[in-house]
Amino acid sequence: MKKESKHFQVAVLGGGVTGSAIFHVLSKYTNINSIALIEKCDHLGQINSKENNNSQTLHFGDIEANYSFEKAKSTKAASEMVVNYLKKLGDEGKKMYTIAPKLLLAVGEKEINIFNERFKTFKEIFPDFKKLYREDIALIEPEIVNGRKADEQIVAGYSENGYTVDFGKLAESFVEEAKKDTGKDLQVSLNTKVEKIIKQEKGFLIITDKEEIVADIIVVAMCSHSLMFAKSLGYGKEFSILPVGGNFYTSERKVLNCKVYTMQNDKMPFAGVHGDPNI
Numbered sequence: 559m560k561k562e563s564k565h566f567q568v569a570v571l572g573g574g575v576t577g578s579a580i581f582h583v584l585s586k587y588t589n590i591n592s593i594a595l596i597e598k599c600d601h602l603g604q605i606n607s608k609e610n611n612n613s614q615t616l617h618f619g620d621i622e623a624n625y626s627f628e629k630a631k632s633t634k635a636a637s638e639m640v641v642n643y644l645k646k647l648g649d650e651g652k653k654m655y656t657i658a659p660k661l662l663l664a665v666g667e668k669e670i671n672i673f674n675e676r677f678k679t680f681k682e683i684f685p686d687f688k689k690l691y692r693e694d695i696a697l698i699e700p701e702i703v704n705g706r707k708a709d710e711q712i713v714a715g716y717s718e719n720g721y722t723v724d725f726g727k728l729a730e731s732f733v734e735e736a737k738k739d740t741g742k743d744l745q746v747s748l749n750t751k752v753e754k755i756i757k758q759e760k761g762f763l764i765i766t767d768k769e770e771i772v773a774d775i776i777v778v779a780m781c782s783h784s785l786m787f788a789k790s791l792g793y794g795k796e797f798s799i800l801p802v803g804g805n806f807y808t809s810e811r812k813v814l815n816c817k818v819y820t821m822q823n824d825k826m827p828f829a830g831v832h833g834d835p836n837i
């Protein structure tokens with residue numbers, strides 16, 4: 559006789575920092591009583607969220623010159639939630655982040671004009687973001703000024719409160735904390751690959767290489783793999799994925815003291831060239 563599939567109210571598919579955060583929030587802050595999290599790797603947060611697969615910046619929106627005012631408002635609120643979460647964990651939290659100052663650099667008249675406009679508007683959200691001129695920049699980040707032509711204008715925005723976060727560890731922590739004292743039916747399946755999702759009359763059947771489960775609601779949080787599953791369910795047919803190659807360049811000597819972002823093309827949906835003291 560076929561074993562009946564276990565039923566959950568919600569199944570979160572993909573245990574990176576996104577899926578783990580959703581699992582955490584649903585278990586801690588909602589009345590949903592049964593939640594499954596399914597992850598194909600043997601640990602959470604091992605793909606894009608893993609420490610050396612991203613730049614570990616907690617994006618508030620002050621140095622991210624491609625963020626609109628509205629986007630910065632929402633990323634600031636979300637990032638503050640992460641900071642509060644990490645601080646609440648005390649010493650455990652300290653293992654997941656470091657504080658590094660951060661700087662947004664504008665070079666030349668065109669960039670400086672855009673910077674100045676932005677600086678005025680964004681002051682409302684980031685009142686502590688300071689404007690620095692060449693002499694102050696030279697004190698904080700000498701390598702930005704050393705060797706630069708004297709007539710090349712530069713200004714920068716500066717904040718001491720930049721956070722470098724290990725999102726892989728954060729994913730693990732979200733799930734660990736979620737499982738504490740809830741009295742809920744929470745299942746975390748590692749080493750379990752989702753192979754197919756079938757929409758049923760009520761809810762979804764999730765077929766994995768280990769088990770089949772049924773859920774009323776699914777959250778597909780598999781990063782770039784999500785679109786393939788969305789399409790198999792009839793969603794997002796108008797979208798496709800454009801792979802973008804990038805590089806990390808490292809230095810054996812210490813070059814920077816801050817995370818240094820540059821003014822960038824607002825048509826680019828991801829961060830442009832930036833330098834990082836901790837990679």
Ligand SMILES: Cc1cc2nc3c(=O)[nH]c(=O)nc-3n(C[C@H](O)[C@H](O)[C@H](O)COP(=O)(O)OP(=O)(O)OC[C@H]3O[C@@H](n4cnc5c(N)ncnc54)[C@H](O)[C@@H]3O)c2cc1C
Nearest residue numbers: 572574575576598605606607612613614615751752780781
């Ligand atoms: C070079 C680079 C630098 C970046 N820098 C930053 C930064 O500084 N700050 C920042 O906030 N973001 C940064 N990002 C983006 C950030 O890394 C991602 O947005 C984030 O990690 C995505 O998390 P996720 O949980 O959505 O995806 P992932 O961490 O990739 O999680 C998806 C999970 O789904 C699982 N999965 C996939 N398919 C299946 C399946 N069939 N069955 C079961 N499980 C499956 C995977 O194993 C994985 O664990 C950077 C990205 C890159 C590439």
